[in-house]
Amino acid sequence: xxxxxxxxxxxxxGSQRYxxxxxxLDLAAGQQLxxxxxxxxxxxxxxxxxxxxxxxxxxxxxxxxxxGGYFDIAxxxxxxxxxxxxxxxxxxxxxxxxxxxLLEFLDVRGNIELPRRLLQLPMDGRVEQLAAHLEIADYxxxxxxxxxxxxxxxxxxxxxxxxxxxxxxADEPTASLDPANAQRVMxxxxxxxxxxxxxxxxxxxxxxxxxxxxxxxLPIDWQRDADGGVTATxxxxx
Amino acid sequence: xxxxxxxxLAWADYRTEARLSICAVLALTAVITPLLVLFGLKFGxxxxxxxxxxxxxxxxxxxxxxxxxxxxxxxxLLSQRADVAFALPRTRQIAATADLSRDGGGPxxxxxxxxxxxxxxLLALAPQPSETQILLSQSAAEKLGxxxxxxxxxxxxxxxxxxxxxxxxxxxVLAVLPLETFNRDGLFAPLSLLEAAEDYRDGRAVPRFxxxxxxxxxxxxRVYPGLRLYAADLDGVESLRxxxxxxxxxxxxxxATIAQVRSLSHNLNLVFWLISGLAVAGAxxxxxxxxxxxxxxxxxxxxxxxxxxxxxxxxxxxxxxxxLYSGAFSLLLAWLLYAAAxxxxxxxxxTGSGEFVCQLLPVHFLVAVLATLACxxxxxxxxxxxxxxxxxxxxxxxx
Numbered sequence: 154x155x156x157x158x159x160x161x162x163x164x165x166x167g168s169q170r171y172x173x174x175x176x177x178l179d180l181a182a183g184q185q186l187x188x189x190x191x192x193x194x195x196x197x198x199x200x201x202x203x204x205x206x207x208x209x210x211x212x213x214x215x216x217x218x219x220x221g222g223y224f225d226i227a228x229x230x231x232x233x234x235x236x237x238x239x240x241x242x243x244x245x246x247x248x249x250x251x252x253x254x255l256l257e258f259l260d261v262r263g264n265i266e267l268p269r270r271l272l273q274l275p276m277d278g279r280v281e282q283l284a285a286h287l288e289i290a291d292y293x294x295x296x297x298x299x300x301x302x303x304x305x306x307x308x309x310x311x312x313x314x315x316x317x318x319x320x321x322x323a324d325e326p327t328a329s330l331d332p333a334n335a336q337r338v339m340x341x342x343x344x345x346x347x348x349x350x351x352x353x354x355x356x357x358x359x360x361x362x363x364x365x366x367x368x369x370x371l372p373i374d375w376q377r378d379a380d381g382g383v384t385a386t387x388x389x390x391x
Numbered sequence: 392x393x394x395x396x397x398x399x400l401a402w403a404d405y406r407t408e409a410r411l412s413i414c415a416v417l418a419l420t421a422v423i424t425p426l427l428v429l430f431g432l433k434f435g436x437x438x439x440x441x442x443x444x445x446x447x448x449x450x451x452x453x454x455x456x457x458x459x460x461x462x463x464x465x466x467x468l469l470s471q472r473a474d475v476a477f478a479l480p481r482t483r484q485i486a487a488t489a490d491l492s493r494d495g496g497g498p499x500x501x502x503x504x505x506x507x508x509x510x511x512x513l514l515a516l517a518p519q520p521s522e523t524q525i526l527l528s529q530s531a532a533e534k535l536g537x538x539x540x541x542x543x544x545x546x547x548x549x550x551x552x553x554x555x556x557x558x559x560x561x562x563x564v565l566a567v568l569p570l571e572t573f574n575r576d577g578l579f580a581p582l583s584l585l586e587a588a589e590d591y592r593d594g595r596a597v598p599r600f601x602x603x604x605x606x607x608x609x610x611x612x613r614v615y616p617g618l619r620l621y622a623a624d625l626d627g628v629e630s631l632r633x634x635x636x637x638x639x640x641x642x643x644x645x646x647a648t649i650a651q652v653r654s655l656s657h658n659l660n661l662v663f664w665l666i667s668g669l670a671v672a673g674a675x676x677x678x679x680x681x682x683x684x685x686x687x688x689x690x691x692x693x694x695x696x697x698x699x700x701x702x703x704x705x706x707x708x709x710x711x712x713x714x715l716y717s718g719a720f721s722l723l724l725a726w727l728l729y730a731a732a733x734x735x736x737x738x739x740x741x742t743g744s745g746e747f748v749c750q751l752l753p754v755h756f757l758v759a760v761l762a763t764l765a766c767x768x769x770x771x772x773x774x775x776x777x778x779x780x781x782x783x784x785x786x787x788x789x790x
Contacts (some may be wrong), residue, residue: 206698206783236702243700254695258407259400268699270396 154179154319154352159213160227162198170382173198175213178371182319185343185353187363188387190373195385196356199373200322203354204248205238208271219319233276243271245314247313247351249323249342253305255297261294268316283311286339297310309344310375314349321346323355327362335359339366397705400696401712412717415681419721420728422674426667427729427751432501432736433663435750437656441674442650444625444744448512449645451476453620456641461615470621472634474627479508479582480589480615486589489578490514490546491535494561499546502531503575504747505619506582512621515581517566526579532567534576539566545578549592551604558591558602586613625649675770682714682774690781700743707775714771718763 157178173195180186180203184201188196198259201207202215209215215226219241229237247268248254255264265280284290287307297305306326313321323342327335339355343366346353357363363370375385405412412499444450461480470478490499507526509519517526525545527537537543541564548557568579587597596604622628628644635642686693693706701709733749740748 201784204698204783236704239697239700239702241700242698246700249699250695254691254698256692256695258404258692263403270393271700273393 154182156216157202158215158217160201160202160215161210161212162207162249164198165212165382168381170378170380171195171198172382172384173202174384174386175199175202176386177389180320180354182348183347185346185361185368186355186371187368188354188356188371188373189358189360189363190375190385191358194373196358196373197324200324200354200356203320204246204322205242209242217241217245229343233338242311243259243268243316245319247316247318248320249306249309249326250314251325251328253297253302253309255305255308255312257296258295259300260293261289261295261300264297264308265293265311265315266316268312272316273318279317279356280311283314283345286345287311288314302329303338306330306338307341308357310338310345314345314351317349318351318354320354323353325357326355327357327359334361335345336365339363343355397708397712400715401709404692404709405713407714408685411681411685412720413554415678415717416720418677418681419674419717419763420724423721423725423759424671424728424732426670427725427748427759428732428749429663429666430755431729431733431751433659433719433748434621434752434755435737435748437652437659438750439746439748440652440655441625444645444649448515448621450648451512451622451628452645453622453628454643455617455620455635456643458616459618459640462631463611463613463615466618467644469618472631474623474630475620476623476627477508477510477512477619477621479506479511479619481506481617481619482582482585482589483616486592487585489564489588490548490557491531491578492544492546493535493537494542494544497757500531500534502528502626503577504507504585505573505577505579506585507579508582511579511619513572514568517568517572517579520565521561521579522581522583524563524580525584526566526568527564528568528573528575528577529570530574531576531578532564537564537567539564547588547591549594551594558600560600596772651781671766675766678714678767678770679773682771683708683777685713686710686774686777687769693778693781694783699779706778706781710775710778711768711771713772714767715764718767722763723759725759 155178158173160175162173179258188199190196198207200284202209205226209227211227211231213227217224217226226238230387256267257266262280267285271281271391280345281290281293284293287310289304289307290313292300292304292308297308300308306329310323310326313323326342327338330338339362342355343353355363360370372388373385374388378384456727457745463480466478466480469475487504489504490501492499507514507520514526520526525543527535532538533725543562544559544566546557546559548555562580573579587600587602590597590608591604593601595607596602598607620631622631628646628649632642632644632646688751693709696709697705729751733751736749737747
């Protein structure tokens with residue numbers, strides 16, 4: 154579904170330089186994997202590239218096959234076709250942020266429904282179903298700022314899955330939770346993604362947690378170069 | 392991208408930030424309301440003054456000075472002009488008097504005779520007299536003690552071959568004119584009566600009244616020394632003045648009074664535009680600042696919207712809508728406040744004549760609405776542009 158070859162992203166210069174290298178990454182429908190590495194190693198950069206919100210440097214191959222359509226992401230970025238990327242994003246992608254990323258001016262239901270409304274999908278009970286599975290059905294009418302961090306994360310997961318995307322990305326979804334809560338939220342995310350056959354990529358520093366959830370793990374290795382900058386490289390299956 | 396979704400999202404955000412929204416509305420209202428009142432006063436004052444001028448026929452009168460020579464054909468030509476409402480020749484002033492007395496003697500009153508005809512602007516409400524009917528001024532009617540319908544004797548005298556002789560004509564008082572129409576002793580009669588009096592005084596015969604003299608004047612040969620002339624409107628006064636000046640005829644007009652009101656209107660316009668320019672510049676800066684601040688504040692929310700796949704145009708629209716909501720509410724509030732100010736100002740300056748010192752037409756409101764919304768969008772455009780620059784990957788991870 155997603156195919157990346159020799160995709161690089163560099164930020165900064167000199168000793169502030171940070172480079173991410175992705176020699177090879179293929180994602181298939183229903184696949185679930187975790188990207189593991191210490192904080193600041195480039196997990197977020199990788200997820201932002203996959204979420205089509207960060208442009209790769211001009212090199213390599215980055216393509217998406219979706220419902221029989223083929224999209225050359227690298228070319229879309231080169232052509233500054235931001236609205237085409239936005240369209241792919243809202244159709245194919247769900248993103249769970251570390252801090253929820255909920256819109257404070259909408260209630261929980263409004264937040265979860267937003268991706269469906271954006272795609273003009275019917276309100277067919279999917280939102281209520283997800284809310285029930287994620288144990289947040291009682292909070293649908295509440296504002297996000299009245300919820301606990303764990304509840305906010307579950308709302309965020311519901312929003313990422315609400316429109317039935319092919320790809321769900323989660324960036325440290327459990328980092329701000331206590332271990333018991335973290336385990337529960339991780340479980341729910343993996344379960345719900347599995348139920349809908351969604352390809353899932355979870356970035357985390359907590360390898361035991363994702364292993365206990367049964368995910369394959371991709372490491373990110375990093376090294377300091379002679380110029381003081383950092384080069385991180387996405388590893389292979391381990 | 393559905394407009395309805397964008398409207399409801401922006402509205403939800405606007406409502407959530409109710410306090411800031413109210414501040415923005417009040418700031419705009421504080422600019423729009425005084426401008427509405429100021430413009431209402433300017434428009435009300437100028438239109439009241441202009442209306443007064445237009446409703447007073449004396450302002451539109453063009454009086455020929457010195458001796459002129461006009462034939463009936465000249466006057467007919469003059470009344471064809473678009474800028475002329477009424478033109479009627481006058482007979483010589485010295486021949487245009489009559490000694491009025493009540494039937495059965497009594498003291499005689501010498502009055503001016505003024506020719507009139509259908510369409511006379513001075514006598515818009517009065518009935519039209521026929522040859523032996525007259526309209527009497529109020530002062531003359533009071534001195535003679537007559538009322539409409541009474542009979543009077545009008546005596547015309549002449550000196551011929553050293554002898555004083557006179558003839559009397561029975562006339563009917565058709566109506567008494569109010570003081571504001573004519574404030575001297577005078578009568579309004581058809582031109583033919585004044586011509587008869589002039590002929591008799593010139594020693595000519597007037598066969599229809601059986602007055603003796605030389606053979607009567609031939610039709611069309613008469614030369615009139617002056618005119619009763621009224622312009623069709625205020626602009627006509629100036630164009631008629633120029634017409635007469637070009638032919639060397641001096642005239643007296645109210646052109647100076649009209650020019651005064653015109654220049655007052657012009658100067659008030661300048662003052663209004665100066666004040667509104669300053670006020671709008673201030674309001675513009677306020678909207679720019681509040682929109683930029685809003686974009687900074689909502690950076691994360693905007694980044695999330697972008698992450699969810701909102702196109703750039705929708706993000707810009709989101710920011711512009713916030714400014715438009717403020718514009719719309721401040722217009723509503725300003726309109727309510729203006730309405731209250733208009734009522735109290737008009738009550739304060741009430742002259743009882745049905746004139747309004749402060750008033751606005753629907754088209755003025757329409758212009759205010761369009762200008763406010765256009766300014767809001769324009770001022771918010773910079774914020775919108777900044778919102779469009781926000782990348783989904785930035786700001787997402789700020790807590």
